Amino acid sequence: MFSNIWKGALIGIANVIPGVSGGTLALILGIYERLTEAIGEFFECTHKKRMEYIVFLSQIAAGVVGGILLFSKLIKYLFENHYEGTSFLFLGLIVASLPAVIHHRKKITPTRGESVLFLIGGLIPLAFFFYNVHYGNTMQAMIAGDMTPYYMGKLIFCGVMAGGAMIIPGISGSLLLILLGEYANIVGFVSDFKVVPIGLVGVGAVLGIVLFAKVMDKLLKRYHDETLYFVLGIITFSLIEVWPGITMAPMSIARDLIAFGAGVILVKSIRSR
Numbered sequence: 001m002f003s004n005i006w007k008g009a010l011i012g013i014a015n016v017i018p019g020v021s022g023g024t025l026a027l028i029l030g031i032y033e034r035l036t037e038a039i040g041e042f043f044e045c046t047h048k049k050r051m052e053y054i055v056f057l058s059q060i061a062a063g064v065v066g067g068i069l070l071f072s073k074l075i076k077y078l079f080e081n082h083y084e085g086t087s088f089l090f091l092g093l094i095v096a097s098l099p100a101v102i103h104h105r106k107k108i109t110p111t112r113g114e115s116v117l118f119l120i121g122g123l124i125p126l127a128f129f130f131y132n133v134h135y136g137n138t139m140q141a142m143i144a145g146d147m148t149p150y151y152m153g154k155l156i157f158c159g160v161m162a163g164g165a166m167i168i169p170g171i172s173g174s175l176l177l178i179l180l181g182e183y184a185n186i187v188g189f190v191s192d193f194k195v196v197p198i199g200l201v202g203v204g205a206v207l208g209i210v211l212f213a214k215v216m217d218k219l220l221k222r223y224h225d226e227t228l229y230f231v232l233g234i235i236t237f238s239l240i241e242v243w244p245g246i247t248m249a250p251m252s253i254a255r256d257l258i259a260f261g262a263g264v265i266l267v268k269s270i271r272s273r
Contacts, residue, residue, distance in 0.1 A: 001059055007031055008063020009070075015166055015173050016068055016075045016187070017090060022166040022173065024094065024235055028267055033220060035060065036167065039210060040217030072190040087244035088256040092263020094239060098232070114229040121233025129240050152200055158182050159204020164212040166205070168231070 007029045015022040026032040038053040045053070078086040110118070162173035177183040189197040219227040246256060 004031075004056065004059035005063040005066070008060040009067035010063075011060070011166070012064035012067025013071045013075070015064070015162070016072050017079075017174055021168070021235070021238070022064075023168050027231075028096075031060070036213045036217040036220065039167075039213035040215075068190060069193075072187055076187050076191060084244045084247060084252070085255050085259045087242055088259040089263045091239065091242050092260040092265075093267055094235065094242060094263075095260075096264040096267035098235060110225075110229055114226055117226055117230040118233035118236075121230040122237035124234050125238040125240065154182070155186075155197055155200040156204035156207075158186065159201040159206075160208035160211075161204075162201070163205035163208025165208075167209055167212040167216055168234070 007026075010029065011022040011025050014025040023032065026035055034056070038057050042050060042053055042057075158177055161176045165173035165176055174183055177186055186197070186201055188194075189201070216227070246253065
């Protein structure tokens with residue numbers, strides 16, 4: 001139980017961080033396929049199996065909620081005050097996670113179709129990257145005022161997108177919220193514990209999780225390696241979006257290397273458990 005709660009907390013923390021995917025972390029932690037199966041087949045299984053899913057999902061959910069609530073303020077502080085070092089920490093996490101995806105393949109050598117799917121997957125983070133370059137970073141969006149029907153609908157939509165991103169490895173829910181102009185707003189809502197907007201985002205997130213989990217569960221069962229190569233392309237090319245640049249000073253370079261190494265060591269220690 002505590003292991004599942006702890007893994008859920010790590011996934012929750014990942015979902016607060018732009019450029020880092022909760023789905024990727026679930027894959028690293030070895031619970032991804034069980035998670036998509038539990039959600040995707042929840043209404044299509046026996047009563048006994050459903051009870052097992054309820055216990056498992058409640059433990060993961062408790063960890064995710066706890067991780068988001070406890071670490072949203074810390075992550076906000078780190079990105080605002082130590083952006084470069086924090087980004088290199090998560091670069092280390094992502095790079096070290098690639099073998100975890102490769103390990104799940106059933107065949108060693110990719111087919112031509114799987115190679116094409118790898119490149120198609122890579123186009124998704126590249127599209128996000130060029131969108132940001134062209135339109136600028138929207139992270140500094142103003143905190144929203146009145147809860148108009150339009151804005152309430154937008155928060156639900158943002159939740160659907162973020163929830164879906166929790167299921168698909170390599171796609172960052174926080175990054176999607178940045179592109180939608182709501183990242184700063186939602187992190188502020190969570191930090192200040194504003195119940196109504198958090199609830200609206202939560203409703204959307206549940207819808208997104210259920211919808212995308214069903215899709216990924218069926219894809220992994222019918223097209224296992226093809227799906228993994230597509231996911232691997234997303235994760236690999238997402239490194240471009242996370243890259244913060246580097247300050248050419250000895251102390252800064254040393255700090256970034258230490259942060260990167262810490263990310264790699266953290267993933268290896270998690271995978272060895």
